[in-house]
Amino acid sequence: MAIKLEIHATDPEVISLVQRYWAMNEECRPVEKVDALLPFREILKSHALAGFIRTQCTAFDENQSCSICGCALSITSRSEVKRYKQHPLSPCAACKAVLDEARRVSEAEAQAELERRVANRIGIVDALTIRYDAVPDDVALMLLALDRAVAPRLVGGCFTYRDCHALAPIWVEEFVDRLWNAKVLSDAPRATGAAAYSVKDEGLSYYSNRIKFSLVPDEFLGAGTEAFQEFIIRPYTDKKRLLALWYDYAVVDCMAYLYDQCEEHRLQVPPTKLNEIKSTVYTALKFFSVAEVWCMMWRVVQNTASLSNRKYYTREKAAATMPGKLLHQFEAARKGNTELTKYQRIKSLPAGMLGQVFNEFYGLDEDTDSVVVIKLFAEESQDRNEIEAKVDAKVRALMTAALENDMAAAVMFDFAELIRNGAGISDAIEQIVEVYAVSSNSEVEV
Ligand SMILES: [Zn+2]
Numbered sequence: 001m002a003i004k005l006e007i008h009a010t011d012p013e014v015i016s017l018v019q020r021y022w023a024m025n026e027e028c029r030p031v032e033k034v035d036a037l038l039p040f041r042e043i044l045k046s047h048a049l050a051g052f053i054r055t056q057c058t059a060f061d062e063n064q065s066c067s068i069c070g071c072a073l074s075i076t077s078r079s080e081v082k083r084y085k086q087h088p089l090s091p092c093a094a095c096k097a098v099l100d101e102a103r104r105v106s107e108a109e110a111q112a113e114l115e116r117r118v119a120n121r122i123g124i125v126d127a128l129t130i131r132y133d134a135v136p137d138d139v140a141l142m143l144l145a146l147d148r149a150v151a152p153r154l155v156g157g158c159f160t161y162r163d164c165h166a167l168a169p170i171w172v173e174e175f176v177d178r179l180w181n182a183k184v185l186s187d188a189p190r191a192t193g194a195a196a197y198s199v200k201d202e203g204l205s206y207y208s209n210r211i212k213f214s215l216v217p218d219e220f221l222g223a224g225t226e227a228f229q230e231f232i233i234r235p236y237t238d239k240k241r242l243l244a245l246w247y248d249y250a251v252v253d254c255m256a257y258l259y260d261q262c263e264e265h266r267l268q269v270p271p272t273k274l275n276e277i278k279s280t281v282y283t284a285l286k287f288f289s290v291a292e293v294w295c296m297m298w299r300v301v302q303n304t305a306s307l308s309n310r311k312y313y314t315r316e317k318a319a320a321t322m323p324g325k326l327l328h329q330f331e332a333a334r335k336g337n338t339e340l341t342k343y344q345r346i347k348s349l350p351a352g353m354l355g356q357v358f359n360e361f362y363g364l365d366e367d368t369d370s371v372v373v374i375k376l377f378a379e380e381s382q383d384r385n386e387i388e389a390k391v392d393a394k395v396r397a398l399m400t401a402a403l404e405n406d407m408a409a410a411v412m413f414d415f416a417e418l419i420r421n422g423a424g425i426s427d428a429i430e431q432i433v434e435v436y437a438v439s440s441n442s443e444v445e446v
Contacts, residue, residue: 002028002062003081004072009056018057021049021078028063028083050077066092068099110199117204118194125186129219132230137238138245139182140231141361142175143215145353147228155228158188158214168249168352169256175354176213188212236361243377243427246364247285249354253366254281254293256349261298265305267319276323284330286374286418286431290366291342296329298343342367374431375422391429398433411436 003022009015017040023031034046043049060072061081067088074093075081091099135143143154149167150159164172179185187206189197196210217223218230236242255278262269269277284293303325308318332338345351345366351359358364362376402411411432418428 004060004062006058006060007056008058014056018053021053022057022059024081028081030078030081064088066090066095068092068095111194114197114199114204115194117199118189118197121187121189121197121204125189128183128186128216130183130216132218132221132227133234135182135184135231136241137234137236138241139179139184140234141236141242141245141357142179142354143184143231145357146176146179147231148353148356154215155223155225156215158191158212160210160212161208166350166353168252168354169349170259171252171255172352173208174252180213184216185213186216188214239377239379240427242362243373246358246373246377247282249358250285250290251278251281253290253349253351253355254285254297257294257343257346258297258301260346260349261301262319265301265308267301267304267308267315267322269322270316270319273320273323277326280323280326280330283435284333285370286435287334287370288340289342289369291345292333292340294343294366295340296326296333299329300325371421371423374418374427378422378424378427387425391426394429394433398429398436401436405436407436 003024005018005022007015007018009018017037020032020037021030021034025031034049038044038046038049040049040052043052054076058074059076061075062072063082063084064073064075064086065071065088066073068091070088071092071094073090090096145167146164147154149165149172150157150163153159153163161173161176164176167175176185180187187196188211191212191214192210195207196212197204197206199205215223215228218227221227221230258277259269281293284296288296300322304318304322307313307321308315310318329338333340351365355365364373364376398411399408402408414435415428415432418431419425423431
């Protein structure tokens with residue numbers, strides 16, 4: 001018999017009932033039907049009888065064994081009886097209790113370790129300071145925009161990634177992370193407690209939907225409104241960093257447009273092609289305004305959508321052609337083979353506080369021509385020897401790459417055009433290096 005009984009009852013009639021109920025034949029099927037055992041005293045129904053029997057004994061099926069100690073597993077109804085020996089999969093109640101306890105202990109230890117590390121982190125964060133007057137201009141400008149986006153929580157408060165959504169049209173996390181990396185923001189473990197963190201390797205990892213941030217105080221002035229004035233009144237002079245920030249912001253403004261249009265046509269920007277698309281947008285912004293790049297993107301999405309409706313094409317296959325289409329649009333516009341018009345901003349994608357700050361400080365927006373941007377942030381004239389020394393390595397690498405790729409004439413043409421449009425010499429060289437590093441796909445080591 002495959003069923004072993006542990007009978008708790010002492011009443012002989014009950015004992016006999018339990019034995020009859022669980023009696024199995026050689027094929028492990030019940031010898032008697034439940035109906036044959038009824039009525040038993042005041043019990044008239046089969047499920048009531050099964051319930052009563054459960055209280056009077058524990059049944060073990062020898063065909064089912066514990067995956068740990070190998071003992072027979074307890075079962076509660078005749079339908080659970082197995083006819084053949086089973087491969088052991090689950091532990092018995094006793095082994096499970098041991099396992100549960102071990103898990104509970106290890107979880108408690110892990111939680112204690114997490115709390116210890118978070119407490120340690122609180123100590124580190126409490127001691128953080130920075131010199132506000134040493135913060136680079138692009139970081140300071142982002143802070144001004146962030147202050148508006150999370151007002152009034154930047155000075156003296158804390159905020160989550162989600163609280164920053166008004167900073168830029170999309171990808172605000174990237175800007176917040178830049179501020180975090182620049183050490184002007186820190187995480188705020190005192191505000192979130194351990195719930196925002198997990199243990200990772202020797203340190204901590206965080207949950208992006210739970211983590212909070214706060215402004216790191218100035219070494220001498222603290223983190224109050226007065227200290228924050230430094231970012232409002234400082235002269236913003238590092239044009240190179242400000243220009244780079246503008247391009248980063250403008251790329252995000254363009255990508256927001258692309259995502260919006262793709263969504264409208266139920267297309268997905270392929271994640272593996274994202275960097276390729278961003279590189280082309282970055283390059284295109286050296287020659288066109290944001291609103292003109294929107295025009296390119298609109299065309300790319302229209303073409304992709306109509307391609308996706310063609311026979312033998314799927315949405316995914318069509319979407320994979322987007323980077324190539326964008327590059328084609330850009331090159332056609334560069335060569336004057338197609339006219340771009342300035343497209344309107346989509347109402348649901350406002351410029352964000354970073355766009356607002358650029359507009360207030362420098363009059364820039366999506367319609368600003370690329371040459372105006374370049375002129376605005378062009379470096380002041382420097383000593384010739386100084387400029388030559390600065391650009392020497394880059395020019396050498398650029399010339400080599402241009403000759404190797406048979407692009408020497410195009411390089412000279414674009415360089416002349418940038419200068420004619422008002423770019424400084426070293427700026428123009430830097431931009432040409434970027435353009436030809438992207439379009440020729442060759443390494444330009446500088
Ligand atoms: Zn066991």
